[in-house]
Amino acid sequence: MKFWDILVYAAWSISAVMLVWMVVDAFMISSQYDEEYLMSSREGGEDDVVHGVHLEEGNS
Amino acid sequence: MAKDKITTSNSKPIAMLKVLNPFHIWALGVGIVLVGEFMGWNFTVGKGGAYASLIACWVIGLLYTCVAMIDSEVTSTVAAAGGQYTQAKHIVGPLMAFNVGLYLVMAYTMLCAADALVVGDLMKSGAEVMGYANLDTKPFVVLTVAFLAWLNYRGVFATLTLNLVITFLAFASLIVLFLSVDPLHQGVVLQHQALLTDLPYGWIGVVAALQFGMWYYLGIEGTCQAAEEVRSAGRSIPLGTMGGMMTLLVAATITWFVATGLMPWQYLGQAVTPMYDAATLLGSSQLQLMLFVATAFAAIASANGCINDASRAWFSLGRDRYMPVFFGAIHPKYRTPYRSVLFLVPIAISFAFTGLLDQVITFSILSGLLGYTFMTFNMIKFRKMWPLGSIHRGYIHPFHPIPAITLLTLCCATYFATFLGYGASLLSIMAFYILASIWFVLRRYKFVKRADQFTMPWPRPKGY
Amino acid sequence: MNKNYTPPKQGMFGQIFDTILVLVLVYASLMVPLLFKAEAKAEAAAASASAHVQVSWQSLGQNEIQQQQWVKLGYDPEKAATLINSRFDYTIDPLMLIITILVVAGYFIFMLKVSDKQYREVIKEKFDNK
Numbered sequence: 001m002k003f004w005d006i007l008v009y010a011a012w013s014i015s016a017v018m019l020v021w022m023v024v025d026a027f028m029i030s031s032q033y034d035e036e037y038l039m040s041s042r043e044g045g046e047d048d049v050v051h052g053v054h055l056e057e058g059n060s
Numbered sequence: 061m062a063k064d065k066i067t068t069s070n071s072k073p074i075a076m077l078k079v080l081n082p083f084h085i086w087a088l089g090v091g092i093v094l095v096g097e098f099m100g101w102n103f104t105v106g107k108g109g110a111y112a113s114l115i116a117c118w119v120i121g122l123l124y125t126c127v128a129m130i131d132s133e134v135t136s137t138v139a140a141a142g143g144q145y146t147q148a149k150h151i152v153g154p155l156m157a158f159n160v161g162l163y164l165v166m167a168y169t170m171l172c173a174a175d176a177l178v179v180g181d182l183m184k185s186g187a188e189v190m191g192y193a194n195l196d197t198k199p200f201v202v203l204t205v206a207f208l209a210w211l212n213y214r215g216v217f218a219t220l221t222l223n224l225v226i227t228f229l230a231f232a233s234l235i236v237l238f239l240s241v242d243p244l245h246q247g248v249v250l251q252h253q254a255l256l257t258d259l260p261y262g263w264i265g266v267v268a269a270l271q272f273g274m275w276y277y278l279g280i281e282g283t284c285q286a287a288e289e290v291r292s293a294g295r296s297i298p299l300g301t302m303g304g305m306m307t308l309l310v311a312a313t314i315t316w317f318v319a320t321g322l323m324p325w326q327y328l329g330q331a332v333t334p335m336y337d338a339a340t341l342l343g344s345s346q347l348q349l350m351l352f353v354a355t356a357f358a359a360i361a362s363a364n365g366c367i368n369d370a371s372r373a374w375f376s377l378g379r380d381r382y383m384p385v386f387f388g389a390i391h392p393k394y395r396t397p398y399r400s401v402l403f404l405v406p407i408a409i410s411f412a413f414t415g416l417l418d419q420v421i422t423f424s425i426l427s428g429l430l431g432y433t434f435m436t437f438n439m440i441k442f443r444k445m446w447p448l449g450s451i452h453r454g455y456i457h458p459f460h461p462i463p464a465i466t467l468l469t470l471c472c473a474t475y476f477a478t479f480l481g482y483g484a485s486l487l488s489i490m491a492f493y494i495l496a497s498i499w500f501v502l503r504r505y506k507f508v509k510r511a512d513q514f515t516m517p518w519p520r521p522k523g524y
Numbered sequence: 525m526n527k528n529y530t531p532p533k534q535g536m537f538g539q540i541f542d543t544i545l546v547l548v549l550v551y552a553s554l555m556v557p558l559l560f561k562a563e564a565k566a567e568a569a570a571a572s573a574s575a576h577v578q579v580s581w582q583s584l585g586q587n588e589i590q591q592q593q594w595v596k597l598g599y600d601p602e603k604a605a606t607l608i609n610s611r612f613d614y615t616i617d618p619l620m621l622i623i624t625i626l627v628v629a630g631y632f633i634f635m636l637k638v639s640d641k642q643y644r645e646v647i648k649e650k651f652d653n654k
Contacts, residue, residue, distance in 0.1 A: 004192045011199035015206035022213050022402055029391060029398070034065045038389035040073035041379065043140045043288075043515040107612060153639025154646065166550070254589035264614050324590045326608045327597055341596055381531070383546075384539030407547065411554075419554050433632065479624050481612050484560040490627050492553035496546065497631075501638060504542065510529045511649035524647045 066392070076141065077395045079217045080290040085283050085300025087224035088368065090307050091361035092168075092279035094230050095175055097308075097315040098335045098355045100421065103272040106329025107481065108265030110256050110320040115266050116273030117312050119470065124277040126467040127432055128305045129457040130439045132298035135284035136454025138516060139293035141397075142376030143284035143369075144431060144438075149380070149513050151442050152434070157513075158500045159493060160434055161377040163427040164285075168370035169404055170424035171279060173411035175363035176204040180412075181332060182356050201412050208364045209405045212371065215394045216289050223364050226357040231311060233354035237339065238314045240347060241321065249342065250321030257325060270470075270477040274425050276312040279362070280304055281431070282369040294454025367408070371400040381507045382500070422478070422485045429474055430493065436468040445521035528653055529645075579605045 029038070104113040131144070140146040145164060149157035180197030187195040211219045241249045259265055283301045287293045319334050322341050331337055339351035375397030378387030391398040411420055443460055457463060478486050534542075579601045581591045586604075594604050 004187055004195055008196055008199050011203040015199065015202045018206045018210040019405065022210060022398075022405075025213075026398060026402055029393075032065065033392055035389075037066055037074060038392065039379070039385065041075050041388075041390050042073060043142070043146065043376070043379065152636070153641075153643030155635055155642060156639040159635060251589045251593070254587055255593070261612065261614060265612075268612065268614060322593065323597070324586070324593055326604070327594065327599070330607060337597065341593065381534075384534065384542055386536075386539050403543075414551075414554065416554055416558070419557060423554065437636070475624075475628055479621065480614050480616075483620055483624060484557040486624060487627060488553045488556040490631060491556075492549055494627075494631055494634075495549055497635060497638075499545070499549075505642070507531045507534050509531055510646050511653070513646050514650045520651045521647065524644060 074390045074392060075395070076288045076390060076397075077216065078289055078291050080220060080286055080296070082290075082296040082299045082303070083224055084217075084220040085286060085290060085296050086304050086307070087220055087227050087361075088286055088365050089280045089283040089301055089304035090231070091223040091227040092171070092282050092365035092369070093277055093304075093308055093362070094227055094311065095178065095355075095358040095362035096275040096278060097234060097311050098230075098351075098358045099178055099331075099333050100174075100275040101272065101312070101315065102319065102328050102331055102334045103275070104269040105320070105325050107261075107272060107477075108267075108269035109258075109260040110316075110325045110328070112259055112261075112266040112269040113273070113320070114313075114316050116269040117276050117316055120270060120273035120276060120474075121309050121312065123274075123432070123467060123470040123474070124280060124308075125305060126463040126470070127281055127435060128301050129463050130435050130467065131281050131284060132301055132455050133453060133457045134435075134438065134442055135287060135297050135301075136294040137451065139284075139287040139297070139454075140376070140515070141285060141288040141372045143287065143373070144281070144435070145373055145376055147438060147442075148434060150516055150518075151438050151445065154382075154505060154508065154513060155497060155500060156434065157380075158377070158382050158504070159497060160431060161373050161382060162493065162496060163431040163434075164282075164373035165370050165377070165404075167424045167427035167431070168279070168282065168366040168373070169408050170411055170420045170427070172205065172363045172366035172370065172404075172408045174417060174421055174424065175359040175366065176201040176408065176412045177417060178333070178359040179204045179356055179363075182336075182352065182359070185333070185336075186352060198413070202409055204360060204363055205367075205405055205408050205412070208360065208367050209401050211364065212367045212401045213391070213394065213396060213398050215396060216286075216368070219364060219368060220286075223361050227361045230354045230358040230361065231307065233350050234311055234314055234335070237335065237347065237351065238318055240342065240344075241318055243317070250318075252321045255322075255324055256320060260325070264480070267473060268477050268480040270474045271425065271480075271482065274428060274474065277305075277308050278425060278428050279365065279369075280308065281428075282365060285369040285372040298455040367401065367404065370404055371397050374400040374404065380513060381509070382504060385507075419485060422482050423489055426478060426486065426489050429471060429478070432467060433471045436464045436471070439464045445523060446518060447522070450522075451518050528649055584608050 102113070104116045108116070134147045135143065138147050138150055142161070143164065145157055145161040148160040177197075180201040183200045184195045184197050211222065243250065246252060261268065280301065283304065284297055287297060290296045315335065319328055319338055322338050323331070323334070328334055333355055336348070336351045336355050339347040374383065374387055377383040378385055378400065387397070387400045387403060389399050390396065414420070440461055448456065475486070581601050584601060584605060586594065
């Protein structure tokens with residue numbers, strides 16, 4: 001049956017396009033941005049997270 | 061290079077986007093797990109019979125309730141991508157953290173591979189029904205992983221919104237299936253009296269069933285990987301996790317009830333897609349189509365959540381230099397750990413292509429189990445080192461230390477269950493973690509900045 | 525001030541090497557149990573070949589409704605017999621059990637010990653050397 005053969009080729013080619021797109025994009029990013037900037041995230045964020053204050057701040 | 065590169069000096073440090081709400085957390089948790097109700101849970105039936113499966117479902121449900129309670133408390137306090145990994149780093153120590161990170165990456169990547177295989181097999185049986193035998197499953201396995209990785213690469217909001225929709229549909233289909241078997245009248249469709257037998261292996265079979273009982277819930281604890289991307293993590297994560305746990309308890313019980321009322325246990329114990337088979341037995345093509353789509357949705361949702369969680373864990377390992385620092389990068393536009401997402405694609409595909417489905421599943425389950433064992437002493441140390449009141453906790457779970465002790469007991473029982481029938485796999489997987497630990501101590505740890513690992517604004521822990 | 529540990533920077537080659545090493549370990553641990561399984565499978569095949577007799581639903585102990593469901597699933601007694609007769613072996617080898625317990629317990633004890641030592645270093649640097 002034709003339909004399933006086409007589907008198999010479609011699946012291969014769509015996967016290939018997506019994978020190539022991701023790899024190309026990753027390379028583009030590396031050439032546009034400084035490595036240090038890409039790595040600059042810090043654990044836990046900084047602003048609105050609940051653990052930002054602990055209860056005994058100031059008295060212990 | 062005509063243009064200057066964008067650097068830290070001319071912009072703020074990069075961070076993930078905080079865009080998720082409790083529903084996304086529910087979708088992430090339940091989405092990963094729900095595929096377990098469509099396939100995999102029924103291996104409990106093979107290991108101990110139908111009643112053993114139900115007992116395992118509830119006993120392991122208790123294990124996971126403990127996991128959810130403990131995890132909610134710690135995560136609501138330590139809110140960072142990496143989840144349990146970050147907890148281990150702050151509470152137990154670097155080597156433990158490294159191992160926990162590996163558990164997470166392995167459990168989720170392997171589960172993702174298994175999910176992709178299910179999608180492939182499902183396409184094949186769908187093609188058979190429509191008169192095309194021997195469809196090649198490989199392109200569909202690859203397409204599943206590639207498409208979901210692509211989604212994950214492009215941003216977390218779209219990824220988890222998709223998960224919310226398809227998880228909900230898959231769950232709804234279980235309810236529809238339940239209603240369509242006329243659950244109140246025995247003997248009409250359901251044949252429990254005739255099909256339920258005594259425990260074929262006796263009580264040892266019940267213990268043995270605990271191993272695959274984990275499939276009913278495996279992955280629900282992945283919710284805390286989203287901690288850096290959710291708004292008000294301290295509230296959303298406990299809410300999403302507990303809600304997810306309740307959904308799963310209902311889904312698991314319904315699944316058991318319908319399947320055991322339709323199929324002899326010897327068949328059910330080895331079926332690849334039991335819920336699809338259940339729909340086939342009912343003889344309605346609409347139900348069959350619905351369960352076909354729902355099984356596919358559940359598998360896709362699970363693979364999707366797995367890529368999300370595994371990449372966050374791998375990213376966190378890289379950010380702390382436990383693993384090569386290269387993976388600690390965040391995409392400046394989509395704000396996702398894009399290199400980790402990309403890296404895990406070929407790995408997930410290669411696991412799927414090994415053809416060792418039961419090995420891969422056992423590895424996944426065992427990595428999860430090791431993680432739960434870690435949670436028990438993590439919790440006890442957490443309460444000891446920072447007693448209640450010394451730091452702000454978003455949520456405090458009741459009855460400490462009973463959940464931790466219960467969890468440890470159940471974990472030991474599940475190790476024993478794995479030993480029954482899968483002893484060789486258990487030992488070889490332990491060998492992997494032991495070798496990896498030794499390697500970490502001797503080689504990797506020298507690249508790690510000591511004080512930088514402790515990032516929470518907490519006071520000095522008691523006793524250190 | 526300067527007592528803090530400064531780690532070396534890892535080059536690209538080292539990063540690639542480390543990544544590959546972990547992957548090799550994973551694949552190895554996936555493959556090893558296959559060696560054991562191959563033996564067990566050969567034994568099981570030999571056992572089932574020798575026990576080939578005529579089967580019926582009655583000899584398999586299936587009641588009427590069970591038979592009916594088997595048939596709906598597309599099974600005849602011969603096909604169902606392989607599923608019904610294949611059973612797990614839960615006899616416990618005490619030596620293997622003890623080895624397994626020692627490995628799991630030893631792993632956790634080793635890990636907690638080493639982690640604790642490393643953790644004290646972290647806490648010392650974090651809170652003492654500011």
